[in-house]
Amino acid sequence: xxxxxxxxxxxGLNAGVPLVIxxxxxxxPFYGSWADYGITLFSLFLVYIILAVAWAMFxxxxxxxxxxxxxxxxxxxxxxxxxxxxxxxxxxxxxxxLVGAAVSFVLAFIVGAITLRLKGxxxxxxxxxxxxxxxxxxxxxxISVLGIxxxxxxxxxxxxxYYYLVGILVVSILVAYFxxxxxxxxxxRSIGDNEEAAAHTGVNVTMIKILVFAISAAxxxxxxxxxxxxxxxxDANTAFNPMISFSPALMAIFGGMGNLYGPAIGxxxxxxxxxxxxxxxxxxxxxxxxxxxxxxxxxxxxxGMMGLIQNLWNRIKGAxxxxxxxx
Amino acid sequence: MHLLEGKGVTIHFGGLAAVSxxxxxxDKGEVxxxxxxxxxxxxxxxxxxSAALQPKPGEIFFKGKKISGMAPFKIxxxxxxxxxxxxxxxxxxxxxxxxxxxxxxxxxxxxxxNVNPEVNELIKFVGLxxxxxxxxxxxxxxxxxxxxxxxALATKPEVLLLDEMMAGLxxxxxxxxMELVKKIQQRGVTVVMIEHVxxxxxxxxxxxxxxxxxxxxxxxxPKEIAGSKxxxxxxxxxxxxxxxxx
Numbered sequence: 001x002x003x004x005x006x007x008x009x010x011x012g013l014n015a016g017v018p019l020v021i022x023x024x025x026x027x028x029p030f031y032g033s034w035a036d037y038g039i040t041l042f043s044l045f046l047v048y049i050i051l052a053v054a055w056a057m058f059x060x061x062x063x064x065x066x067x068x069x070x071x072x073x074x075x076x077x078x079x080x081x082x083x084x085x086x087x088x089x090x091x092x093x094x095x096x097x098l099v100g101a102a103v104s105f106v107l108a109f110i111v112g113a114i115t116l117r118l119k120g121x122x123x124x125x126x127x128x129x130x131x132x133x134x135x136x137x138x139x140x141x142x143i144s145v146l147g148i149x150x151x152x153x154x155x156x157x158x159x160x161x162y163y164y165l166v167g168i169l170v171v172s173i174l175v176a177y178f179x180x181x182x183x184x185x186x187x188x189r190s191i192g193d194n195e196e197a198a199a200h201t202g203v204n205v206t207m208i209k210i211l212v213f214a215i216s217a218a219x220x221x222x223x224x225x226x227x228x229x230x231x232x233x234x235d236a237n238t239a240f241n242p243m244i245s246f247s248p249a250l251m252a253i254f255g256g257m258g259n260l261y262g263p264a265i266g267x268x269x270x271x272x273x274x275x276x277x278x279x280x281x282x283x284x285x286x287x288x289x290x291x292x293x294x295x296x297x298x299x300x301x302x303x304g305m306m307g308l309i310q311n312l313w314n315r316i317k318g319a320x321x322x323x324x325x326x327x
Numbered sequence: 328m329h330l331l332e333g334k335g336v337t338i339h340f341g342g343l344a345a346v347s348x349x350x351x352x353x354d355k356g357e358v359x360x361x362x363x364x365x366x367x368x369x370x371x372x373x374x375x376x377s378a379a380l381q382p383k384p385g386e387i388f389f390k391g392k393k394i395s396g397m398a399p400f401k402i403x404x405x406x407x408x409x410x411x412x413x414x415x416x417x418x419x420x421x422x423x424x425x426x427x428x429x430x431x432x433x434x435x436x437x438x439x440x441n442v443n444p445e446v447n448e449l450i451k452f453v454g455l456x457x458x459x460x461x462x463x464x465x466x467x468x469x470x471x472x473x474x475x476x477x478x479a480l481a482t483k484p485e486v487l488l489l490d491e492m493m494a495g496l497x498x499x500x501x502x503x504x505m506e507l508v509k510k511i512q513q514r515g516v517t518v519v520m521i522e523h524v525x526x527x528x529x530x531x532x533x534x535x536x537x538x539x540x541x542x543x544x545x546x547x548x549p550k551e552i553a554g555s556k557x558x559x560x561x562x563x564x565x566x567x568x569x570x571x572x573x
Protein backbone atom coordinates (compact mmCIF):
# COMPACT_ATOMS: atom_id res chain seq x y z
CA UNK A 1 0.00 0.00 0.00
CA UNK A 2 1.08 3.57 -0.60
CA UNK A 3 -0.14 4.60 2.83
CA UNK A 4 3.35 5.65 3.85
CA UNK A 5 3.54 8.17 0.97
CA UNK A 6 0.28 9.77 1.99
CA UNK A 7 1.22 10.08 5.61
CA UNK A 8 4.60 11.60 4.69
CA UNK A 9 2.92 14.22 2.57
CA UNK A 10 0.38 14.85 5.28
CA UNK A 11 3.10 15.14 7.88
CA GLY A 12 4.92 17.60 5.63
CA LEU A 13 1.80 19.75 5.37
CA ASN A 14 0.88 19.33 9.00
CA ALA A 15 4.28 20.20 10.42
CA GLY A 16 6.14 21.86 7.54
CA VAL A 17 3.87 24.78 6.73
CA PRO A 18 3.32 25.82 10.36
CA LEU A 19 7.05 25.56 11.00
CA VAL A 20 7.85 27.88 8.10
CA ILE A 21 5.23 30.34 9.31
CA UNK A 22 6.59 30.15 12.84
CA UNK A 23 10.16 30.86 11.72
CA UNK A 24 8.92 33.77 9.61
CA UNK A 25 7.04 35.11 12.62
CA UNK A 26 10.11 34.91 14.84
CA UNK A 27 12.06 37.12 12.43
CA UNK A 28 9.38 39.79 12.00
CA PRO A 29 10.89 42.21 14.54
CA PHE A 30 14.18 42.30 12.60
CA TYR A 31 12.87 43.68 9.33
CA GLY A 32 14.78 46.95 9.17
CA SER A 33 12.94 50.23 8.82
CA TRP A 34 9.50 48.63 8.72
CA ALA A 35 10.15 46.89 12.04
CA ASP A 36 8.44 49.32 14.37
CA TYR A 37 5.14 49.33 12.58
CA GLY A 38 5.50 45.72 11.53
CA ILE A 39 5.84 44.45 15.05
CA THR A 40 2.75 46.37 16.17
CA LEU A 41 0.75 45.14 13.21
CA PHE A 42 1.85 41.55 13.67
CA SER A 43 1.10 41.69 17.38
CA LEU A 44 -2.43 42.71 16.46
CA PHE A 45 -2.64 39.81 14.00
CA LEU A 46 -1.50 37.41 16.68
CA VAL A 47 -4.00 38.66 19.26
CA TYR A 48 -6.93 38.10 16.92
CA ILE A 49 -5.58 34.84 15.54
CA ILE A 50 -5.26 33.40 19.05
CA LEU A 51 -8.72 34.59 20.03
CA ALA A 52 -10.26 33.21 16.84
CA VAL A 53 -8.46 29.87 17.13
CA ALA A 54 -9.41 29.56 20.81
CA TRP A 55 -13.01 30.45 20.07
CA ALA A 56 -13.27 28.00 17.16
CA MET A 57 -11.73 25.26 19.29
CA PHE A 58 -14.94 25.08 21.31
CA UNK A 59 -17.65 26.56 19.12
CA UNK A 60 -16.41 25.28 15.77
CA UNK A 61 -17.03 21.65 16.60
CA UNK A 62 -19.74 21.71 19.26
CA UNK A 63 -21.87 24.40 17.64
CA UNK A 64 -22.38 26.09 21.01
CA UNK A 65 -22.16 29.79 20.17
CA UNK A 66 -20.06 31.36 22.91
CA UNK A 67 -19.94 35.14 23.21
CA UNK A 68 -17.99 35.03 26.46
CA UNK A 69 -14.60 35.73 24.85
CA UNK A 70 -14.44 39.28 26.24
CA UNK A 71 -15.12 38.03 29.78
CA UNK A 72 -12.05 35.78 29.80
CA UNK A 73 -9.93 38.27 27.87
CA UNK A 74 -10.92 40.90 30.46
CA UNK A 75 -9.88 38.62 33.28
CA UNK A 76 -6.43 38.59 31.70
CA UNK A 77 -6.46 42.40 31.76
CA UNK A 78 -7.22 42.47 35.45
CA UNK A 79 -4.70 39.75 36.25
CA UNK A 80 -2.14 42.11 34.72
CA UNK A 81 -3.61 45.14 36.50
CA UNK A 82 -3.38 43.50 39.93
CA UNK A 83 -0.13 41.56 39.61
CA UNK A 84 1.80 43.68 37.15
CA UNK A 85 1.00 47.31 37.98
CA UNK A 86 3.13 50.25 36.85
CA UNK A 87 4.28 50.90 40.42
CA UNK A 88 6.13 47.64 40.42
CA UNK A 89 5.45 44.13 39.24
CA UNK A 90 4.65 41.62 41.97
CA UNK A 91 5.60 38.58 39.92
CA UNK A 92 7.33 37.95 36.57
CA UNK A 93 5.23 38.42 33.46
CA UNK A 94 5.00 34.72 32.59
CA UNK A 95 3.49 34.05 36.02
CA UNK A 96 0.88 36.72 35.33
CA UNK A 97 0.08 35.01 32.05
CA LEU A 98 -0.35 31.71 33.85
CA VAL A 99 -2.55 33.32 36.51
CA GLY A 100 -4.73 35.01 33.86
CA ALA A 101 -5.10 31.68 32.09
CA ALA A 102 -5.82 29.78 35.31
CA VAL A 103 -8.45 32.21 36.59
CA SER A 104 -10.17 32.21 33.18
CA PHE A 105 -10.05 28.42 33.17
CA VAL A 106 -11.66 28.17 36.60
CA LEU A 107 -14.35 30.74 35.82
CA ALA A 108 -15.15 29.03 32.49
CA PHE A 109 -15.30 25.70 34.28
CA ILE A 110 -17.82 26.99 36.79
CA VAL A 111 -19.86 28.91 34.22
CA GLY A 112 -19.74 25.91 31.90
CA ALA A 113 -20.97 23.56 34.59
CA ILE A 114 -23.93 25.83 35.20
CA THR A 115 -24.82 26.82 31.66
CA LEU A 116 -23.71 24.20 29.20
CA ARG A 117 -27.03 22.46 29.54
CA LEU A 118 -28.52 25.52 27.85
CA LYS A 119 -28.97 25.11 24.15
CA GLY A 120 -28.74 27.33 21.11
CA UNK A 121 -29.64 30.96 21.54
CA UNK A 122 -29.99 30.63 25.32
CA UNK A 123 -26.37 29.68 25.73
CA UNK A 124 -25.28 32.51 23.42
CA UNK A 125 -27.33 35.03 25.41
CA UNK A 126 -25.97 33.81 28.71
CA UNK A 127 -22.37 34.05 27.60
CA UNK A 128 -22.93 37.59 26.36
CA UNK A 129 -24.63 38.32 29.67
CA UNK A 130 -21.52 37.07 31.44
CA UNK A 131 -19.44 39.76 29.71
CA UNK A 132 -21.89 42.46 30.79
CA UNK A 133 -22.03 41.04 34.30
CA UNK A 134 -18.25 41.03 34.62
CA UNK A 135 -18.21 44.61 33.37
CA UNK A 136 -20.73 45.75 35.98
CA UNK A 137 -19.16 43.84 38.86
CA UNK A 138 -15.64 45.04 38.10
CA UNK A 139 -16.79 48.60 37.54
CA UNK A 140 -18.65 48.58 40.85
CA UNK A 141 -15.66 47.17 42.66
CA UNK A 142 -13.29 49.74 41.16
CA ILE A 143 -15.45 52.80 41.60
CA SER A 144 -17.37 52.08 44.79
CA VAL A 145 -14.90 49.95 46.70
CA LEU A 146 -11.50 51.15 45.53
CA GLY A 147 -12.60 54.61 44.42
CA ILE A 148 -10.70 54.47 41.13
CA UNK A 149 -11.64 54.06 37.50
CA UNK A 150 -8.67 52.34 36.00
CA UNK A 151 -5.35 50.80 36.83
CA UNK A 152 -2.07 51.46 35.06
CA UNK A 153 -0.15 48.37 34.06
CA UNK A 154 3.60 48.22 33.58
CA UNK A 155 4.51 48.81 29.95
CA UNK A 156 6.36 46.05 28.18
CA UNK A 157 8.54 46.52 25.13
CA UNK A 158 7.06 45.66 21.74
CA UNK A 159 9.48 42.76 21.35
CA UNK A 160 8.53 41.15 24.67
CA UNK A 161 4.84 41.51 23.88
CA TYR A 162 5.37 40.10 20.43
CA TYR A 163 7.29 37.04 21.54
CA TYR A 164 4.85 36.28 24.31
CA LEU A 165 2.06 36.36 21.72
CA VAL A 166 4.02 34.05 19.43
CA GLY A 167 4.42 31.69 22.38
CA ILE A 168 0.72 31.74 23.22
CA LEU A 169 -0.10 31.24 19.54
CA VAL A 170 2.10 28.15 19.38
CA VAL A 171 0.44 26.75 22.50
CA SER A 172 -3.03 27.54 21.08
CA ILE A 173 -2.32 25.87 17.76
CA LEU A 174 -0.80 22.81 19.42
CA VAL A 175 -3.72 22.48 21.83
CA ALA A 176 -6.26 22.94 19.03
CA TYR A 177 -4.38 20.45 16.87
CA PHE A 178 -4.17 17.78 19.54
CA UNK A 179 -7.79 18.17 20.57
CA UNK A 180 -8.84 17.91 16.96
CA UNK A 181 -6.73 14.86 16.27
CA UNK A 182 -7.56 13.02 19.49
CA UNK A 183 -10.62 11.01 20.36
CA UNK A 184 -11.88 14.06 22.24
CA UNK A 185 -12.00 15.96 18.96
CA UNK A 186 -14.18 13.23 17.53
CA UNK A 187 -16.37 13.39 20.62
CA UNK A 188 -16.74 17.17 20.24
CA ARG A 189 -17.87 16.78 16.68
CA SER A 190 -20.34 14.09 17.70
CA ILE A 191 -21.72 16.52 20.28
CA GLY A 192 -22.08 19.14 17.56
CA ASP A 193 -23.93 16.66 15.35
CA ASN A 194 -26.21 15.06 17.92
CA GLU A 195 -25.58 15.55 21.58
CA GLU A 196 -28.19 13.06 22.74
CA ALA A 197 -26.83 10.29 20.58
CA ALA A 198 -23.30 11.11 21.77
CA ALA A 199 -24.37 10.74 25.41
CA HIS A 200 -25.98 7.38 24.66
CA THR A 201 -22.82 6.24 22.89
CA GLY A 202 -20.77 6.61 26.06
CA VAL A 203 -19.45 10.13 25.56
CA ASN A 204 -19.34 12.12 28.80
CA VAL A 205 -20.72 15.13 26.98
CA THR A 206 -20.92 17.48 29.95
CA MET A 207 -17.33 16.93 31.01
CA ILE A 208 -15.88 17.26 27.51
CA LYS A 209 -17.83 20.42 26.78
CA ILE A 210 -16.83 22.06 30.05
CA LEU A 211 -13.18 21.09 29.72
CA VAL A 212 -12.76 22.36 26.18
CA PHE A 213 -14.70 25.52 27.00
CA ALA A 214 -12.35 26.11 29.94
CA ILE A 215 -9.21 25.38 27.90
CA SER A 216 -10.26 27.85 25.22
CA ALA A 217 -11.04 30.40 27.97
CA ALA A 218 -7.56 29.94 29.44
CA UNK A 219 -5.98 30.90 26.12
CA UNK A 220 -8.19 33.98 25.92
CA UNK A 221 -7.18 34.98 29.43
CA UNK A 222 -3.50 34.59 28.58
CA UNK A 223 -3.86 36.92 25.58
CA UNK A 224 -5.65 39.47 27.76
CA UNK A 225 -2.66 39.67 30.12
CA UNK A 226 -0.26 40.46 27.29
CA UNK A 227 -2.53 42.99 25.60
CA UNK A 228 -2.91 44.80 28.93
CA UNK A 229 0.87 45.34 29.09
CA UNK A 230 0.57 46.95 25.66
CA UNK A 231 -2.38 49.24 26.29
CA UNK A 232 -1.09 49.83 29.86
CA UNK A 233 -4.29 51.46 31.09
CA UNK A 234 -6.95 49.01 32.22
CA ASP A 235 -10.55 49.93 32.93
CA ALA A 236 -13.74 47.95 32.61
CA ASN A 237 -14.54 49.48 29.21
CA THR A 238 -11.39 48.25 27.54
CA ALA A 239 -11.28 44.94 29.40
CA PHE A 240 -14.87 43.81 28.89
CA ASN A 241 -15.52 45.32 25.48
CA PRO A 242 -18.25 43.20 23.80
CA MET A 243 -16.56 43.72 20.42
CA ILE A 244 -13.90 41.32 21.65
CA SER A 245 -16.62 38.69 21.90
CA PHE A 246 -17.92 39.35 18.41
CA SER A 247 -14.85 40.09 16.28
CA PRO A 248 -12.92 36.82 16.75
CA ALA A 249 -16.14 34.85 16.26
CA LEU A 250 -16.89 36.66 13.01
CA MET A 251 -13.29 36.27 11.87
CA ALA A 252 -13.38 32.53 12.51
CA ILE A 253 -16.66 32.18 10.64
CA PHE A 254 -15.23 34.22 7.77
CA GLY A 255 -12.13 32.07 7.61
CA GLY A 256 -14.04 28.83 7.99
CA MET A 257 -14.02 26.53 10.97
CA GLY A 258 -13.57 23.26 9.11
CA ASN A 259 -9.85 23.23 9.83
CA LEU A 260 -7.23 24.98 11.94
CA TYR A 261 -6.08 27.45 9.27
CA GLY A 262 -9.54 28.90 8.72
CA PRO A 263 -9.84 31.02 11.89
CA ALA A 264 -6.20 32.12 11.54
CA ILE A 265 -6.67 33.24 7.94
CA GLY A 266 -9.97 34.95 8.76
CA UNK A 267 -8.38 36.80 11.67
CA UNK A 268 -5.39 37.92 9.60
CA UNK A 269 -7.47 39.22 6.71
CA UNK A 270 -9.96 41.03 8.93
CA UNK A 271 -7.37 42.55 11.20
CA UNK A 272 -5.57 43.87 8.14
CA UNK A 273 -8.77 45.31 6.68
CA UNK A 274 -9.48 46.89 10.03
CA UNK A 275 -6.00 48.37 10.13
CA UNK A 276 -6.23 49.83 6.62
CA UNK A 277 -9.68 51.22 7.14
CA UNK A 278 -9.03 52.70 10.55
CA UNK A 279 -5.88 54.52 9.46
CA UNK A 280 -7.22 55.68 6.11
CA UNK A 281 -10.00 58.05 5.12
CA UNK A 282 -12.61 55.30 5.38
CA UNK A 283 -12.26 54.79 9.12
CA UNK A 284 -15.90 55.51 9.81
CA UNK A 285 -16.97 52.74 7.48
CA UNK A 286 -15.01 49.91 9.07
CA UNK A 287 -18.00 48.35 10.84
CA UNK A 288 -20.14 48.76 7.74
CA UNK A 289 -17.66 46.98 5.49
CA UNK A 290 -17.04 44.35 8.17
CA UNK A 291 -20.77 43.67 8.29
CA UNK A 292 -21.18 43.49 4.52
CA UNK A 293 -18.31 41.04 4.13
CA UNK A 294 -19.77 38.92 6.88
CA UNK A 295 -23.24 38.82 5.33
CA UNK A 296 -21.69 37.86 2.00
CA UNK A 297 -19.68 35.12 3.70
CA UNK A 298 -22.66 33.60 5.43
CA UNK A 299 -24.78 33.77 2.28
CA UNK A 300 -22.26 32.59 -0.29
CA UNK A 301 -19.44 30.87 1.60
CA UNK A 302 -20.98 28.83 4.40
CA UNK A 303 -17.66 27.08 5.05
CA GLY A 304 -15.67 30.31 4.89
CA MET A 305 -12.50 31.14 2.99
CA MET A 306 -10.99 27.73 3.65
CA GLY A 307 -14.10 26.11 2.20
CA LEU A 308 -13.72 28.26 -0.91
CA ILE A 309 -10.06 27.34 -1.28
CA GLN A 310 -10.89 23.68 -0.78
CA ASN A 311 -13.58 23.85 -3.47
CA LEU A 312 -11.30 25.58 -5.93
CA TRP A 313 -8.54 23.07 -5.22
CA ASN A 314 -10.92 20.15 -5.75
CA ARG A 315 -12.05 21.70 -9.02
CA ILE A 316 -8.50 22.15 -10.24
CA LYS A 317 -7.65 18.61 -9.24
CA GLY A 318 -10.81 17.31 -10.91
CA ALA A 319 -10.05 19.19 -14.12
CA UNK A 320 -6.51 17.86 -14.12
CA UNK A 321 -7.71 14.32 -13.58
CA UNK A 322 -10.26 14.67 -16.37
CA UNK A 323 -7.62 16.07 -18.68
CA UNK A 324 -5.31 13.18 -17.80
CA UNK A 325 -7.90 10.48 -18.37
CA UNK A 326 -8.92 12.04 -21.68
CA UNK A 327 -5.32 12.33 -22.79
CA MET B 328 -31.29 -12.64 38.86
CA HIS B 329 -32.49 -11.11 35.61
CA LEU B 330 -30.09 -9.27 33.34
CA LEU B 331 -32.34 -6.24 33.19
CA GLU B 332 -35.26 -5.66 35.46
CA GLY B 333 -37.73 -2.87 36.13
CA LYS B 334 -39.90 -2.57 39.21
CA GLY B 335 -42.94 -0.32 39.31
CA VAL B 336 -41.46 1.93 36.65
CA THR B 337 -43.54 5.10 36.30
CA ILE B 338 -43.16 8.51 34.74
CA HIS B 339 -45.61 11.36 34.32
CA PHE B 340 -45.55 14.04 31.63
CA GLY B 341 -47.65 16.76 33.18
CA GLY B 342 -50.80 14.94 34.27
CA LEU B 343 -50.31 12.09 31.85
CA ALA B 344 -48.84 8.81 33.07
CA ALA B 345 -46.68 7.96 30.05
CA VAL B 346 -45.45 4.82 31.74
CA SER B 347 -47.38 3.59 34.74
CA UNK B 348 -46.24 0.99 37.26
CA UNK B 349 -44.60 -1.29 34.71
CA UNK B 350 -42.71 -4.37 35.91
CA UNK B 351 -40.53 -6.07 33.35
CA UNK B 352 -37.50 -8.25 33.06
CA UNK B 353 -35.11 -9.34 30.35
CA ASP B 354 -32.97 -12.45 30.62
CA LYS B 355 -29.60 -13.04 29.05
CA GLY B 356 -29.70 -14.15 25.42
CA GLU B 357 -33.36 -13.32 24.83
CA VAL B 358 -34.92 -11.26 22.08
CA UNK B 359 -37.77 -9.42 23.76
CA UNK B 360 -40.35 -7.53 21.72
CA UNK B 361 -42.04 -4.43 23.06
CA UNK B 362 -45.26 -3.64 21.25
CA UNK B 363 -48.31 -1.49 21.69
CA UNK B 364 -50.32 1.18 19.90
CA UNK B 365 -48.88 4.62 19.23
CA UNK B 366 -48.41 6.56 22.42
CA UNK B 367 -48.40 3.42 24.57
CA UNK B 368 -45.13 4.42 26.22
CA UNK B 369 -42.70 2.09 24.46
CA UNK B 370 -40.09 4.67 23.54
CA UNK B 371 -40.57 6.33 26.91
CA UNK B 372 -39.72 3.01 28.56
CA UNK B 373 -36.55 2.86 26.43
CA UNK B 374 -35.72 6.39 27.49
CA UNK B 375 -36.15 5.34 31.11
CA UNK B 376 -33.87 2.34 30.71
CA SER B 377 -31.18 4.30 28.87
CA ALA B 378 -31.51 7.14 31.40
CA ALA B 379 -32.62 9.84 29.00
CA LEU B 380 -35.44 10.06 31.59
CA GLN B 381 -35.59 9.06 35.26
CA PRO B 382 -38.47 6.95 36.60
CA LYS B 383 -40.49 8.51 39.37
CA PRO B 384 -41.33 6.34 41.19
CA GLY B 385 -39.78 3.04 40.18
CA GLU B 386 -36.40 1.42 39.87
CA ILE B 387 -34.44 -0.25 37.12
CA PHE B 388 -31.73 -2.83 37.76
CA PHE B 389 -28.99 -4.10 35.48
CA LYS B 390 -27.30 -7.30 36.66
CA GLY B 391 -28.78 -6.65 40.09
CA LYS B 392 -27.33 -3.14 40.28
CA LYS B 393 -29.64 -0.17 40.44
CA ILE B 394 -29.08 1.98 37.36
CA SER B 395 -31.96 4.45 37.52
CA GLY B 396 -30.49 7.85 38.37
CA MET B 397 -27.24 7.34 36.47
CA ALA B 398 -26.11 9.51 33.55
CA PRO B 399 -26.78 8.14 30.04
CA PHE B 400 -23.08 7.77 29.20
CA LYS B 401 -22.58 5.62 32.30
CA ILE B 402 -25.50 3.38 31.41
CA UNK B 403 -23.95 2.95 27.99
CA UNK B 404 -20.56 2.08 29.47
CA UNK B 405 -22.18 -0.43 31.81
CA UNK B 406 -23.43 -2.33 28.79
CA UNK B 407 -26.81 -1.04 27.64
CA UNK B 408 -26.75 0.48 24.16
CA UNK B 409 -29.63 1.81 22.11
CA UNK B 410 -30.78 3.06 18.75
CA UNK B 411 -33.35 5.78 18.17
CA UNK B 412 -36.79 5.80 16.62
CA UNK B 413 -35.96 8.94 14.66
CA UNK B 414 -32.41 8.21 13.57
CA UNK B 415 -29.72 10.16 15.38
CA UNK B 416 -26.55 9.51 13.47
CA UNK B 417 -23.60 11.90 13.55
CA UNK B 418 -24.56 13.19 10.15
CA UNK B 419 -21.39 15.12 9.29
CA UNK B 420 -19.09 12.27 10.24
CA UNK B 421 -18.35 9.35 7.94
CA UNK B 422 -19.82 5.97 8.84
CA UNK B 423 -16.50 4.75 10.17
CA UNK B 424 -16.23 7.65 12.65
CA UNK B 425 -19.81 7.14 13.80
CA UNK B 426 -18.89 3.60 14.76
CA UNK B 427 -15.46 4.59 16.08
CA UNK B 428 -17.03 6.89 18.65
CA UNK B 429 -18.93 3.94 20.05
CA UNK B 430 -15.74 1.88 20.18
CA UNK B 431 -13.67 4.66 21.77
CA UNK B 432 -16.12 5.84 24.39
CA UNK B 433 -18.53 2.99 24.94
CA UNK B 434 -17.15 0.10 26.88
CA UNK B 435 -15.35 0.49 30.14
CA UNK B 436 -11.72 -0.42 30.70
CA UNK B 437 -10.94 -0.43 27.03
CA UNK B 438 -7.45 -1.31 25.95
CA UNK B 439 -5.69 1.72 24.61
CA UNK B 440 -4.90 0.13 21.29
CA ASN B 441 -6.21 0.39 17.82
CA VAL B 442 -9.98 0.12 17.54
CA ASN B 443 -9.96 0.03 13.74
CA PRO B 444 -10.15 -3.77 13.35
CA GLU B 445 -13.28 -4.07 15.47
CA VAL B 446 -14.80 -0.96 13.88
CA ASN B 447 -14.23 -2.42 10.42
CA GLU B 448 -15.60 -5.76 11.54
CA LEU B 449 -18.81 -4.13 12.78
CA ILE B 450 -19.23 -2.08 9.62
CA LYS B 451 -18.91 -5.30 7.67
CA PHE B 452 -21.31 -7.01 10.07
CA VAL B 453 -24.07 -4.51 9.29
CA GLY B 454 -23.15 -4.47 5.60
CA LEU B 455 -21.85 -0.93 5.22
CA UNK B 456 -18.27 -1.62 4.13
CA UNK B 457 -18.78 0.00 0.74
CA UNK B 458 -19.95 3.28 2.23
CA UNK B 459 -17.62 3.29 5.24
CA UNK B 460 -16.10 6.65 4.31
CA UNK B 461 -19.31 8.35 3.23
CA UNK B 462 -20.75 11.00 5.57
CA UNK B 463 -23.79 9.56 7.34
CA UNK B 464 -26.05 12.35 6.05
CA UNK B 465 -25.64 11.15 2.47
CA UNK B 466 -27.03 7.68 3.18
CA UNK B 467 -30.56 6.29 3.02
CA UNK B 468 -32.70 5.79 6.10
CA UNK B 469 -32.12 2.04 6.01
CA UNK B 470 -28.35 2.59 6.01
CA UNK B 471 -28.53 5.20 8.76
CA UNK B 472 -30.43 2.74 10.93
CA UNK B 473 -27.67 0.23 10.39
CA UNK B 474 -25.08 2.85 11.34
CA UNK B 475 -26.92 3.22 14.63
CA UNK B 476 -26.82 -0.53 15.16
CA UNK B 477 -23.09 -0.72 14.43
CA UNK B 478 -22.41 2.29 16.64
CA ALA B 479 -24.40 0.73 19.48
CA LEU B 480 -22.67 -2.64 19.06
CA ALA B 481 -19.28 -0.90 19.09
CA THR B 482 -19.90 0.06 22.70
CA LYS B 483 -19.80 -3.67 23.51
CA PRO B 484 -23.27 -3.85 25.04
CA GLU B 485 -24.82 -6.79 26.81
CA VAL B 486 -28.27 -5.42 26.10
CA LEU B 487 -29.18 -3.65 22.88
CA LEU B 488 -32.37 -1.59 22.73
CA LEU B 489 -33.65 -1.30 19.14
CA ASP B 490 -36.31 1.35 18.69
CA GLU B 491 -38.34 0.67 15.52
CA MET B 492 -35.41 -0.43 13.48
CA MET B 493 -37.70 -1.81 10.80
CA ALA B 494 -40.14 1.05 10.36
CA GLY B 495 -40.12 2.52 6.87
CA LEU B 496 -38.05 -0.23 5.30
CA UNK B 497 -38.97 -1.98 2.05
CA UNK B 498 -39.55 -5.78 2.07
CA UNK B 499 -35.97 -6.62 1.08
CA UNK B 500 -34.53 -4.31 3.70
CA UNK B 501 -36.95 -5.76 6.24
CA UNK B 502 -35.76 -9.31 5.61
CA UNK B 503 -32.15 -8.17 5.90
CA UNK B 504 -32.98 -6.37 9.09
CA MET B 505 -34.55 -9.46 10.63
CA GLU B 506 -31.48 -11.45 9.70
CA LEU B 507 -29.37 -8.79 11.36
CA VAL B 508 -31.27 -9.05 14.65
CA LYS B 509 -30.81 -12.82 14.65
CA LYS B 510 -27.10 -12.36 13.99
CA ILE B 511 -26.89 -9.88 16.86
CA GLN B 512 -28.47 -12.45 19.14
CA GLN B 513 -25.92 -15.00 17.97
CA ARG B 514 -23.15 -12.62 18.99
CA GLY B 515 -24.40 -13.05 22.52
CA VAL B 516 -26.12 -9.69 22.77
CA THR B 517 -29.53 -9.60 24.42
CA VAL B 518 -32.01 -7.61 22.35
CA VAL B 519 -35.06 -5.62 23.34
CA MET B 520 -36.91 -4.29 20.33
CA ILE B 521 -39.80 -1.92 19.84
CA GLU B 522 -41.52 -2.79 16.62
CA HIS B 523 -44.77 -2.29 14.77
CA VAL B 524 -43.93 -4.71 11.99
CA UNK B 525 -45.71 -7.85 13.17
CA UNK B 526 -43.89 -10.13 10.76
CA UNK B 527 -40.65 -9.14 12.42
CA UNK B 528 -41.96 -9.32 15.97
CA UNK B 529 -43.56 -12.71 15.57
CA UNK B 530 -40.62 -14.05 13.58
CA UNK B 531 -37.73 -13.23 15.90
CA UNK B 532 -38.91 -12.54 19.44
CA UNK B 533 -38.67 -15.10 22.19
CA UNK B 534 -41.03 -13.13 24.37
CA UNK B 535 -43.26 -10.11 23.88
CA UNK B 536 -44.37 -7.39 26.28
CA UNK B 537 -47.46 -5.37 25.33
CA UNK B 538 -47.98 -1.83 26.56
CA UNK B 539 -51.13 0.24 26.28
CA UNK B 540 -51.68 3.70 27.78
CA UNK B 541 -48.48 3.28 29.73
CA UNK B 542 -49.52 0.04 31.36
CA UNK B 543 -48.31 -3.48 30.73
CA UNK B 544 -51.36 -5.37 29.54
CA UNK B 545 -49.87 -8.64 28.39
CA UNK B 546 -46.67 -10.62 28.27
CA UNK B 547 -45.82 -13.95 26.72
CA UNK B 548 -44.52 -15.90 23.75
CA PRO B 549 -45.46 -14.68 20.28
CA LYS B 550 -48.05 -17.46 20.09
CA GLU B 551 -49.68 -16.47 23.37
CA ILE B 552 -49.73 -12.81 22.41
CA ALA B 553 -51.20 -13.53 18.98
CA GLY B 554 -54.03 -15.40 20.67
CA SER B 555 -54.56 -12.98 23.54
CA LYS B 556 -57.99 -11.38 23.64
CA UNK B 557 -56.79 -8.20 25.36
CA UNK B 558 -54.09 -7.62 22.82
CA UNK B 559 -56.46 -8.06 19.91
CA UNK B 560 -58.93 -5.68 21.54
CA UNK B 561 -56.25 -3.06 21.96
CA UNK B 562 -54.98 -3.38 18.42
CA UNK B 563 -58.22 -3.79 16.55
CA UNK B 564 -60.65 -2.11 18.92
CA UNK B 565 -63.24 -4.91 18.70
CA UNK B 566 -64.35 -7.34 21.36
CA UNK B 567 -65.85 -10.17 19.37
CA UNK B 568 -62.85 -11.21 17.30
CA UNK B 569 -61.72 -13.75 19.83
CA UNK B 570 -65.20 -15.26 20.30
CA UNK B 571 -65.82 -15.47 16.57
CA UNK B 572 -62.66 -17.43 16.16
CA UNK B 573 -63.68 -19.76 18.96
